[in-house]
Amino acid sequence: MFEPYAVGKSPTDRGRRRGGDTRWWQGGVSLALAVVFLSPGAAFADQLNSGDTAWMLTSTALVLFMTIPGLALFYGGLVRAKNVLSVLMQCFALTGVITIVWILWGYSLAFDSTGMVAGEINLNSFVGGLGKAMLAGVGIDALTGTIPETVFVTFQLTFAIITPALIAGAFAERMKFSAMLLFMVIWSTVVYAPICHMAWGGPGSFFGDLGVLDFAGGTVVHINAGIAALVTAILIGKRKGYPERPIPPHSLVLTVVGAAMLWVGWFGFNAGSALAADGVAGMAMLVTQIATATAAVTWMLVEWMKHGKPSVLGIVTGAVAGLVAITPASGSVGPMGAIALGAASGVFCFWGATMLKQKLGYDDSLDAFGVHGIGGIVGAMLTGVFVAKSMGGQGLADGMTMGSQIWTQFVGVAFTVIYCGVLSFIILKIVDALIGLRVTEEDEDRGLDISLHNEQGYYSEV
């Protein structure tokens, strides 16, 4: 069997190997693995596994479907009718632009392992080189683990797309489209790609060597997006009229449809992060379902108690919170851990989106921070708890205690928060100086659909 190569987010994912099923690296396969890692795609064409490949092709499509149309509809329904197209446009345009960025240099910065040495911290622990820029060497025969590298590139691309798209929730209804594009191209390059490399770059990567568990993107995708969202929401300022005037969602129907697509697509996100069609993928799928369902029900109940009625927006937001929180944990925890994690994310994200935001007074329009930032942090930290065998998880790595694993998770979270926060701030300041972040008040009043795109989402004959 080729299973030994099917490990984690990349075949070199130490976090997954540490937290996951230890059989991969017991019994002397680690040396063989190391060889594979150092020469990806060189001489292992016979290692391709068609089952794994089939699942990864499917997962890739599922994750792309999360952004377009899933997230686009989820966000699109939450804004006012005059801004619905601007949100759909942001998601769609990011899908196009980030694809080009990823192909030209993003993938290389994230996954070129040149210069990395296991156990040693150097520049290449933080960012990949340019050896794979313009996808140099990624041909039909190149393999990543047991799947074609072409599939791996595309799978990872769908993560690189959804992360900036998530941030869009924070500045909805007021950001210049041009400023958004420029910000995202730079952010994707100097924030996303390095954090992705640190977490999933393989032996010698910063988080990987520390033993941070991030199976499917708690730090890389959700904390990253959530913190960038918070910084953007604060720097760009509140929407006109917020919070004095009501800014209710214009179509919760779209939002529910989008949330349901996110839930389904997330099976590709989490179970796909096994990079294999195996037992780890199966467990990832199961715990994803459990945590999501639990978080949805938890949010519903908390809101029912606090506001008197269970709301549709509440239950779908809870589901997304659960999906976010289980993401880093989906390769490490068991079913009971998933229930605990789901419940915790439901409570904490409810607090983040409804109480923290109002208390601090920033206008994170669609709660990108409240759901993805808070949910990502809750998930990443609790991964350190529920990975333990005693908590029903897949077991801590050798030499790790629950305490040291939680500390390691904290280091990963804290580094991501600080790195992403500082860099996002700097990039936004640069973009603001160059072209300005915000549309004029008049354009904001007219709605971005007309003022930025010369179109309307819902055309009326009169």
Place this chain on the structure above:
Amino acid sequence: MKLLKCIVRPNALERVKEGLSSLGVVGMTVSEVKGFGRQKGHREVYRGAEYNIDFTPKLKIEVVVADDVADKAIDAVKEAANTGNIGDGKIFVLSVDEVVRIRTGETGESAV
């Protein structure tokens, strides 16, 4: 001729229509409108943000009737739309100078 502008609860439409039809009224115009009078609005909550929505959905039924039918029509609407609660709506009665049927050019009551 009189123009009756009836602001009523959305669920009163069928009863109002039947009441007017029974008097021989053969046409009317209905629009979805929002507004407020003495009836208070309602509360909506989105992710913890509570909004008091002042404007309540109503229907505006516009119907033109001959002078001798007007009182009966007003009674019919009153009866059909009355629940006894605040928010049942209002009827505005206006005089109409002229009516023209576009297809034939007829004018006056025969064009109603």
